[in-house]
Amino acid sequence: SQTIHQWPATLVQPVGSPLSLECTVEGTSNPNLYWYRQAAGRGLQLLFYSVGIGQISSEVPQNLSASRPQDRQFILSSKKLLLSDSGFYLCAWSFSGGGYNEQFFGPGTRLTVL
Amino acid sequence: QKEVEQDPGPLSVPEGAIVSLNCTYSNSAFQYFMWYRQYSRKGPELLMYTYSSGNKEDGRFTAQVDKSSKYISLFIRDSQPSDSATYLCASPGGSYIPTFGRGTSLIVHP
Numbered sequence: 001s002q003t004i005h006q007w008p009a010t011l012v013q014p015v016g017s018p019l020s021l022e023c024t025v026e027g028t029s030n031p032n033l034y035w036y037r038q039a040a041g042r043g044l045q046l047l048f049y050s051v052g053i054g055q056i057s058s059e060v061p062q063n064l065s066a067s068r069p070q071d072r073q074f075i076l077s078s079k080k081l082l083l084s085d086s087g088f089y090l091c092a093w094s095f096s097g098g099g100y101n102e103q104f105f106g107p108g109t110r111l112t113v114l
Numbered sequence: 115q116k117e118v119e120q121d122p123g124p125l126s127v128p129e130g131a132i133v134s135l136n137c138t139y140s141n142s143a144f145q146y147f148m149w150y151r152q153y154s155r156k157g158p159e160l161l162m163y164t165y166s167s168g169n170k171e172d173g174r175f176t177a178q179v180d181k182s183s184k185y186i187s188l189f190i191r192d193s194q195p196s197d198s199a200t201y202l203c204a205s206p207g208g209s210y211i212p213t214f215g216r217g218t219s220l221i222v223h224p
Contacts, residue, residue: 043217046211105158
C-alpha cells in the first residue's frame with residue numbers, strides 16, 4: 001500500500017527566514033505530486049505540481065518554489081518568508097497518467113510566520 | 115464563477131439525522147467526482163468517488179450525481195458526532211489537476 005509523509009508537522013518561523021518542507025511517498029513509482037496551501041476557512045490553493053523528476057509547474061506566482069530531486073520526494077522552499085505565507089501546507093500524490101486519478105493527501109504542515 | 119461550488123456552512127444537525135451535502139459544477143467535461151472528508155488540522159482523506167450518474171453507496175454514505183443539472187450530493191445516514199468535519203467535493207476533469215470545492219463544514223451534535 002502507499003503512504004505519504006510530510007514534515008515537519010508544525011513550524012513557527014520569523015518573517016524573512018527560509019523555509020523547507022518535505023514530502024515523500026512510499027509504495028508507488030512515478031507519482032504525480034502536488035503542493036497545496038489551505039488558509040484558515042479557505043479552500044485548497046494549488047501551488048505546484050510535478051509529473052516527473054525535475055518537472056515542476058507553478059500555479060501561483062509567489063515567493064515559494066518547489067523541487068523534485070527524486071521520484072518520490074517533493075520539497076517546498078522559500079528564501080524569505082512573508083507573513084502571508086502562514087497556512088496549512090498539504091502535499092498530495094496521484095497515480096501517473098492524469099485523468100480519473102484521485103489524489104491522496106499527506107497529514108499537512110501548519111506554518112505560522114511571525 | 116468557480117467550476118465547483120459548495121456552501122461553506124456550517125451545517126449543524128443532531129446526532130442520527132440524515133445529512134445532505136451538495137456541490138454544483140459548471141464544466142460539462144467533468145465525468146468523475148470525488149468526496150473528501152477533512153478533520154480539523156488534518157489532511158483530506160478520500161471518502162468516495164463515482165464515475166457516473168446515479169447513486170453509489172458505501173455504508174452510511176451515498177454519493178449521488180445528476181449530470182443533467184450538474185449537481186453532486188453526499189448523503190450521510192444516522193450521522194454521528196465523529197462525522198463532524200469539512201467535506202470537499204472535487205473533479206479531475208480529465209487533467210492532472212482536480213478542481214476542488216471550498217468545502218462544507220458539518221457539525222453533528224450529540
